[in-house]
Amino acid sequence: MPLRLAAFVVLALLSGAGRAQEVTPIHEVRVxxxxxxxxxxxxxxxxxxxxxxxxxPPDTQAVFWVRTQVALDPGAAPLGIAVYAVxxxxxxxxxxxxxxxxxxxxxxAGEVPGPIDAVYAVPDSLAGSGTHTLALRMxxxxxxxxxxxxxxxxxxxDLPTLAxxxxxxxxxALVFLGGFVLVALYYGVLWAVDRRRTPxxxxxxxxxxxxxxxxxxxxxxxxGYTYDLHLLRLLAVTGLTxxxxxxxxxxxxxxxxxxxxxxxxxxxxxxVGLALLxxxxxxxKALLVFWVALPSALGITAWAARRRRPGAxxxxxxxxxxxxxxxxxxxxxxxxxxxxxxxxxxAGLLASLGLQSRDERRRxxxxxxxxxxxxxxxxxxxxxPHFLMNxxxxxxxxxxxxxxxxxxxxEALADELRMLADVSGExxxxxxxxxxxxxxxxxxxxxxxxxxxxxxxxxxxxxxxIPPAVIHTLLENAITHNAYADGTVRFRLREDRAGTTxxxxxxxxxxxxxxxxxxxxxxxxxxxxxxxxxxxxxxxxASAVEGDAWVTRLxxxxxxxxxx
Amino acid sequence: xRILIVEDEPVVARRLERLLRQEAGDEIAQVTACRDLASAQxxxxxxxxxxxxxxxxxxxxxxxxxxxxxxxxAFHTVVVSAHTDxxxxxxxxxxxxxxxxxxxxxxxxxxxxxxxGVRRAEHAAAVLAVRGVGRIDLIPVADxxxxxxxxxxxxxxxxxxxxRVHDKSLDRLLAVLPPAFExxxxxxxxxxxxxxxxxxxxxxxxxxxxxxxxxxxxxxxxYKTLKARLLG
Numbered sequence: 001m002p003l004r005l006a007a008f009v010v011l012a013l014l015s016g017a018g019r020a021q022e023v024t025p026i027h028e029v030r031v032x033x034x035x036x037x038x039x040x041x042x043x044x045x046x047x048x049x050x051x052x053x054x055x056x057p058p059d060t061q062a063v064f065w066v067r068t069q070v071a072l073d074p075g076a077a078p079l080g081i082a083v084y085a086v087x088x089x090x091x092x093x094x095x096x097x098x099x100x101x102x103x104x105x106x107x108x109a110g111e112v113p114g115p116i117d118a119v120y121a122v123p124d125s126l127a128g129s130g131t132h133t134l135a136l137r138m139x140x141x142x143x144x145x146x147x148x149x150x151x152x153x154x155x156x157x158d159l160p161t162l163a164x165x166x167x168x169x170x171x172x173a174l175v176f177l178g179g180f181v182l183v184a185l186y187y188g189v190l191w192a193v194d195r196r197r198t199p200x201x202x203x204x205x206x207x208x209x210x211x212x213x214x215x216x217x218x219x220x221x222x223x224g225y226t227y228d229l230h231l232l233r234l235l236a237v238t239g240l241t242x243x244x245x246x247x248x249x250x251x252x253x254x255x256x257x258x259x260x261x262x263x264x265x266x267x268x269x270x271x272v273g274l275a276l277l278x279x280x281x282x283x284x285k286a287l288l289v290f291w292v293a294l295p296s297a298l299g300i301t302a303w304a305a306r307r308r309r310p311g312a313x314x315x316x317x318x319x320x321x322x323x324x325x326x327x328x329x330x331x332x333x334x335x336x337x338x339x340x341x342x343x344x345x346x347a348g349l350l351a352s353l354g355l356q357s358r359d360e361r362r363r364x365x366x367x368x369x370x371x372x373x374x375x376x377x378x379x380x381x382x383x384x385p386h387f388l389m390n391x392x393x394x395x396x397x398x399x400x401x402x403x404x405x406x407x408x409x410x411e412a413l414a415d416e417l418r419m420l421a422d423v424s425g426e427x428x429x430x431x432x433x434x435x436x437x438x439x440x441x442x443x444x445x446x447x448x449x450x451x452x453x454x455x456x457x458x459x460x461x462x463x464x465x466i467p468p469a470v471i472h473t474l475l476e477n478a479i480t481h482n483a484y485a486d487g488t489v490r491f492r493l494r495e496d497r498a499g500t501t502x503x504x505x506x507x508x509x510x511x512x513x514x515x516x517x518x519x520x521x522x523x524x525x526x527x528x529x530x531x532x533x534x535x536x537x538x539x540x541x542a543s544a545v546e547g548d549a550w551v552t553r554l555x556x557x558x559x560x561x562x563x564x
Numbered sequence: 565x566r567i568l569i570v571e572d573e574p575v576v577a578r579r580l581e582r583l584l585r586q587e588a589g590d591e592i593a594q595v596t597a598c599r600d601l602a603s604a605q606x607x608x609x610x611x612x613x614x615x616x617x618x619x620x621x622x623x624x625x626x627x628x629x630x631x632x633x634x635x636x637x638a639f640h641t642v643v644v645s646a647h648t649d650x651x652x653x654x655x656x657x658x659x660x661x662x663x664x665x666x667x668x669x670x671x672x673x674x675x676x677x678x679x680x681g682v683r684r685a686e687h688a689a690a691v692l693a694v695r696g697v698g699r700i701d702l703i704p705v706a707d708x709x710x711x712x713x714x715x716x717x718x719x720x721x722x723x724x725x726x727x728r729v730h731d732k733s734l735d736r737l738l739a740v741l742p743p744a745f746e747x748x749x750x751x752x753x754x755x756x757x758x759x760x761x762x763x764x765x766x767x768x769x770x771x772x773x774x775x776x777x778x779x780x781x782x783x784x785x786x787y788k789t790l791k792a793r794l795l796g
Contacts, residue, residue, distance in 0.1 A: 396668065
């Protein structure tokens with residue numbers, strides 16, 4: 001993880017914690033394999049040593065030495081040297097050993113791994129102005145071969161600043177970590193409350209993975225460990241990076257309901273696996289993994305945005321910001337841009353989830369409003385002037401000419417209105433109640449039209465559920481659209497079972513003197529809306545003239561019976 | 565008075581007939597009740613009626629097309645309907661009265677007064693339905709300058725000089741026209757604000773001169789009233 005330091009310096013400056021004192025990274029050192037106590041001396045001639053960059057130490061596990069000259073201005077005290085390396089070491093300043101990490105060994109058995117990072121204080125007596133010699137004796141027997149760039153940096157400068165640097169950088173990481181954990185908890189709870197919301201579960205897991213990645217990343221700076229555990233942390237970071245990289249497109253796939261999404265997830269997993277198998281260090285692998293994850297997330301969100309999925313463009317912007325950061329920083333992405341950029345991405349993702357749930361809530365509210373509208377429509381039909389005022393006019397006439405009939409009509413009307421009020425708010429009612437409602441309506445209409453209306457429904461199962469006033473509305477239509485006069489008018493409702501389907505056939509005689517009118521208006525609209533709202537499963541409704549009758553067929557799935 | 569009741573509710577039709585007979589029995593020559601449109605049209609084709617009582621919700625159809633045809637007829641149209649929210653619309657198309665359901669005898673007395681010409685319609689017509697060839701035209705009342713009797717019919721004379729024959733008599737038209745229209749002569753209804761001045765010709769023949777220059781005869785008995793109205 002090279003140049004992490006630069007990042008921490010930047011973060012430290014950003015965090016604005018007090019005065020940033022002068023600290024200077026060491027870039028170039030002289031290296032020599034082998035071991036000689038005299039190599040610590042300031043005057044030792046190291047002109048024939050290899051000149052190398054600090055972050056390109058020799059490819060060895062055995063003992064080697066590193067030397068460099070440090071020029072100090074007056075008043076540099078208190079002075080410190082920070083060394084970040086996967087190696088045991090002894091640190092010499094002007095030939096004086098000022099500190100060590102573990103125990104440098106000439107053999108694997110003789111070496112004791114120490115903390116990977118440490119800051120060593122230079123005694124004030126040795127920190128005068130002028131040129132000084134910094135020498136390190138290092139061995140790294142417990143470093144696995146796969147860990148290549150094992151010296152991550154050396155910095156000379158103000159001691160308190162050096163001591164605070166890593167902690168400061170971690171502060172921000174810890175703030176992020178807390179945030180991600182909270183978001184994970186929040187969405188986890190949301191998912192637990194409503195298990196159908198898979199995106200919430202995925203977001204919770206994604207945030208947990210990011211938090212774990214943060215923890216693995218900042219573990220080194222907050223807690224620290226002996227250098228031999230470095231590979232373990234690298235593996236954890238790479239593994240968690242892969243999980244995050246795989247989860248991110250997955251969240252979008254599920255959130256935007258991409259068709260054949262599991263096939264896409266399989267392909268992504270394959271690509272991530274290939275990226276992990278690639279040659280190169282752990283940084284390269286992580287980078288490749290991101291190059292798999294972010295472009296595919298971009299593709300998915302762009303696809304969703306083109307299809308106008310709610311919130312898709314927010315996700316798209318978040319991913320695009322991340323991808324730009326990846327382009328701009330390359331290898332330094334994980335160390336510098338990943339968490340802020342991912343924060344932006346997560347904000348976009350959460351905002352788009354929020355938009356989506358707002359849309360869902362709206363749809364739910366619309367559905368509720370629709371249910372309320374249907375109920376109101378049903379009640380309105382009977383409180384609307386045509387039905388009620390005509391009935392009342394007839395009742396007035398009977399009051400003046402035949403009070404006994406008037407009373408019977410009022411009773412029938414009261415029955416019908418009471419039943420309607422009872423059932424209007426129910427999604428489904430037993431057929432027996434529906435038939436009772438129909439008969440009450442036929443009573444009222446019979447009085448009004450001076451016709452005897454009969455409803456023959458012998459074969460009908462009274463416990464079968466049906467949305468309220470469906471048959472009632474069909475009968476109402478028949479009476480409205482036909483000039484029934486004199487004698488008896490017989491309506492027939494038949495029920496046939498065919499497997500998982502119940503077929504209702506309503507036969508109403510045609511008595512229209514004009515061409516058979518098509519009652520596919522207001523009334524049937526209500527019936528369709530009610531069926532759509534309350535019947536889960538396929539249903540059909542069709543009407544046609546058959547001979548001298550109007551026949552309506554209603555196919556419903558067989559639903560569990562309701563007791564009357 | 566010959567009455568046609570078009571109503572698919574038999575009890576309501578019976579009530580209407582009973583109350584009308586109770587209030588104006590000796591004026592009523594005949595009451596016919598039809599339960600549907602076809603039989604009503606058949607009756608109108610072969611018999612003259614003076615007034616049609618019309619339920620606006622006949623067998624579920626929107627009655628307004630039907631109403632337009634009805635008000636174009638020579639007879640008066642009275643709507644009897646539960647849909648009182650459509651009353652104004654009905655008046656604007658030229659019905660004499662709109663009786664909301666449920667109704668009692670008091671309300672029908674008002675209707676009878678309008679039928680006798682004692683009262684004008686509650687709201688004036690905004691358009692007049694005129695039977696054209698195979699269609700019905702709606703003429704805005706604002707376009708009508710004056711109306712001239714033509715036998716038992718009436719000729720609407722529009723501001724642009726066009727003449728259209730209406731099946732209704734002058735009396736029946738006057739009953740539904742706005743108060744700006746005045747009967748100035750046996751054969752003329754005149755829009756007051758069209759009059760530029762009144763002149764007296766030899767032999768005490770009075771005329772009203774219109775903006776268009778036309779002169780409309782004014783009946784001697786009606787001259788005073790007209791003059792008073794013009795002078796405000």
